[in-house]
Amino acid sequence: xxxxTAPDRTPTRRGPDPxxxxxxxxxxxxxxxxxxMGEVGFARMTxxxxxxxxxxxxxxxxxxxxxxxxxxxxxxxxxAGGDSEPLPDTGDLAADLRTVLRATxxxxxxxxxxxxxxxxxxxxxxxxxxxxxxxxxxxxxHMRAYKERLRSAREAGEISPDADLDVAVELLTGxxxxxxxxxxxxxxxxxxxxLVDLALRALRP
Amino acid sequence: xxxxTAPDRTPTRRGPDPxxxxxxxxxxxxxxxxxxMGEVGFARMTxxxxxxxxxxxxxxxxxxxxxxxxxxxxxxxxxAGGDSEPLPDTGDLAADLRTVLRATxxxxxxxxxxxxxxxxxxxxxxxxxxxxxxxxxxxxxHMRAYKERLRSAREAGEISPDADLDVAVELLTGxxxxxxxxxxxxxxxxxxxxLVDLALRALRP
Numbered sequence: 001x002x003x004x005t006a007p008d009r010t011p012t013r014r015g016p017d018p019x020x021x022x023x024x025x026x027x028x029x030x031x032x033x034x035x036x037m038g039e040v041g042f043a044r045m046t047x048x049x050x051x052x053x054x055x056x057x058x059x060x061x062x063x064x065x066x067x068x069x070x071x072x073x074x075x076x077x078x079x080a081g082g083d084s085e086p087l088p089d090t091g092d093l094a095a096d097l098r099t100v101l102r103a104t105x106x107x108x109x110x111x112x113x114x115x116x117x118x119x120x121x122x123x124x125x126x127x128x129x130x131x132x133x134x135x136x137x138x139x140x141x142h143m144r145a146y147k148e149r150l151r152s153a154r155e156a157g158e159i160s161p162d163a164d165l166d167v168a169v170e171l172l173t174g175x176x177x178x179x180x181x182x183x184x185x186x187x188x189x190x191x192x193x194x195l196v197d198l199a200l201r202a203l204r205p
Numbered sequence: 206x207x208x209x210t211a212p213d214r215t216p217t218r219r220g221p222d223p224x225x226x227x228x229x230x231x232x233x234x235x236x237x238x239x240x241x242m243g244e245v246g247f248a249r250m251t252x253x254x255x256x257x258x259x260x261x262x263x264x265x266x267x268x269x270x271x272x273x274x275x276x277x278x279x280x281x282x283x284x285a286g287g288d289s290e291p292l293p294d295t296g297d298l299a300a301d302l303r304t305v306l307r308a309t310x311x312x313x314x315x316x317x318x319x320x321x322x323x324x325x326x327x328x329x330x331x332x333x334x335x336x337x338x339x340x341x342x343x344x345x346x347h348m349r350a351y352k353e354r355l356r357s358a359r360e361a362g363e364i365s366p367d368a369d370l371d372v373a374v375e376l377l378t379g380x381x382x383x384x385x386x387x388x389x390x391x392x393x394x395x396x397x398x399x400l401v402d403l404a405l406r407a408l409r410p
């Protein structure tokens with residue numbers, strides 16, 4: 001944002017702070033895109049539609065995002081709570097995995113996140129370019145965070161030295177995602193605990 | 206099909222055999238529905254559209270299926286090779302799981318099955334009624350077949366007596382489905398073998 005290099009405005013100056021106005025516009029754009037994803041889906045969504053819904057000009061969107069896919073990826077980053085952070089590392093792998101996967105379950109059980117995640121999942125099936133962006137920008141960093149935590153556990157001797165860490169990540173996240181996606185059973189913390197126990201039985205030395 | 210109660214027509218009788226004509230109509234309807242699922246998706250597909258594409262009257266479709274969801278479920282049953290059959294039971298759980306999951310991978314790697322499965326996955330996210338039908342009519346019978354095979358393995362002492370069989374099924378199918386759905390890595394027979402080994406380490410007594 002170019003505005004952020006301007007000196008602070010004094011509170012007595014008339015008119016809104018341009019940085020706060022920018023921030024409000026960004027939020028309105030992301031809110032509009034999130035709503036349209038759920039209502040009309042990615043394919044039928046347009047930059048014009050987002051701009052109209054957000055009450056901004058189309059050029060305001062293009063100032064920050066090159067394409068609607070880029071906007072929608074940011075919607076999802078925001079829903080997912082920002083960029084992929086490293087997993088907690090307390091030295092107890094089972095406890096750390098329970099913490100993270102219970103939080104994931106809580107997110108999936110939030111109607112807004114559920115709605116947007118399902119809209120994303122549907123679009124990933126329809127649109128290969130969008131699928132690639134989602135995989136590279138959202139999913140891989142997320143899976144890498146799991147993998148790093150498992151690597152540290154492997155170094156600490158908590159999991160087998162010859163465990164395939166990519167498959168190990170899928171063993172933890174795949175069943176939970178499957179249950180959420182296909183709505184076969186409720187997602188609960190108890191379920192997470194059973195899953196972590198089973199996966200660690202598979203991975204221990 | 207009411208026609209099947211009629212006596213066989215002799216080959217000398219003029220005109221097509223009505224049972225064969227019915228069978229051709231059914232096939233044309235399922236082909237049309239499969240094509241439309243991929244092209245316009247479930248939500249925008251109509252019975253009229255299926256009828257026009259199949260070259261039959263709409264009443265011909267209603268003779269066999271009450272709704273477009275019912276037609277589309279039959280498309281998928283056909284793609285999936287009919288109703289859920291029991292898993293093989295040779296007495297060697299690992300070998301049987303490898304056989305079945307390798308066949309699943311081969312199916313996913315078939316462009317036509319991939320296309321229809323992705324169309325289904327997208328629709329399940331959009332439409333809760335369709336989701337329920339898919340879960341109850343396709344997915345649960347499929348998961349039950351795995352569960353029965355695991356139960357027989359548990360009785361044979363191949364897996365732990367206190368293993369949660371529902372979670373065990375997801376441990377086998379979830380990671381593979383995750384990899385297919387999110388296109389994170391290729392689906393190969395080697396991957397299946399690693400996955401089966403890991404899952405059985407988790408489940409063994």
